[in-house]
Amino acid sequence: xxxxxxxxxxxxxxxxxxxxxxAKIGLTPANLSILKNNHAKAIRFSTLDALCEALECQxxxxxxxxKE
Amino acid sequence: MEKGRTRTMxxxxxxxLTLTFVCNLAALPLVPGLxxxxxxxxxxxxxxxxxxxxxxxxxxxxxxxxxxxxRVWRIGPEAVVLALFLLLCGTxxxxxxxxxxxxxxxxxAGRAFCAENARYAATxxxxxxxxxxxxxxxxxxxxxxxxxxxxxxxxNTLFIPVFLxxxxxxxxxxxxxxxxxxxxxxxxxxx
Numbered sequence: 281x282x283x284x285x286x287x288x289x290x291x292x293x294x295x296x297x298x299x300x301x302x303a304k305i306g307l308t309p310a311n312l313s314i315l316k317n318n319h320a321k322a323i324r325f326s327t328l329d330a331l332c333e334a335l336e337c338q339x340x341x342x343x344x345x346x347k348e
Numbered sequence: 349m350e351k352g353r354t355r356t357m358x359x360x361x362x363x364x365l366t367l368t369f370v371c372n373l374a375a376l377p378l379v380p381g382l383x384x385x386x387x388x389x390x391x392x393x394x395x396x397x398x399x400x401x402x403x404x405x406x407x408x409x410x411x412x413x414x415x416x417x418x419r420v421w422r423i424g425p426e427a428v429v430l431a432l433f434l435l436l437c438g439t440x441x442x443x444x445x446x447x448x449x450x451x452x453x454x455x456x457a458g459r460a461f462c463a464e465n466a467r468y469a470a471t472x473x474x475x476x477x478x479x480x481x482x483x484x485x486x487x488x489x490x491x492x493x494x495x496x497x498x499x500x501x502x503x504n505t506l507f508i509p510v511f512l513x514x515x516x517x518x519x520x521x522x523x524x525x526x527x528x529x530x531x532x533x534x535x536x537x538x539x
Contacts, residue, residue, distance in 0.1 A: 320537050
């Protein structure tokens with residue numbers, strides 16, 4: 281897919297672990313892993329909202345369009 | 349609640365299908381015997397044989413079935429075609445029942461909409477087409493053999509549209525399950 285999720289980059293920048301982030305935004309670690317590894321088909325606005333709030337960033341910092 | 353009821357119904361249906369599948373497999377080796385007995389006078393001959401020899405009817409039936417396994421092929425073209433048709437159709441119905449059992453197993457496990465179920469339904473549909481084609485072949489053979497349209501009014505002719513429709517329905521069902529499986533995967537992967 282041309283849309284890439286750079287969640288691991290943002291997590292490294294904010295020095296936050298997957299378990300901690302999952303607990304903070306109310307996602308299961310398994311679902312966070314799907315998102316982090318680019319296996320998700322779609323992302324809800326509510327999830328994006330929670331991620332941006334927890335990582336103090338913009339949606340553009342997490343999502344990136346790469347031409348294939 | 350609804351899920352639990354579906355699983356219960358699938359469980360019951362699976363038992364019924366298993367029983368039917370076992371009966372189907374058990375009946376397959378008896379086909380040449382049944383055709384042979386039917387050609388040599390039917391149940392009346394069995395009764396007469398049993399009375400004259402003093403052997404129970406069931407034993408005479410079993411012995412006749414065993415003998416006709418290879419003798420039926422020498423009775424005549426009509427008996428051979430009937431035995432072949434019933435044997436092939438019996439095998440096909442066993443395959444359909446087996447696919448049904450596999451689908452029900454997935455439904456019981458709570459995975460009704462998956463790619464495997466779509467494949468099983470498509471296989472069952474293809475086998476239905478095979479039965480329809482076999483019936484058509486037998487019908488055409490009978491028309492040529494008897495030189496009349498009388499075979500048009502037999503149960504065999506009914507097999508052609510019935511199994512064709514069943515095959516088409518199973519193909520549509522397979523496409524629906526595949527589509528549902530794709531939607532489910534998309535829904536599951538929406539975070």
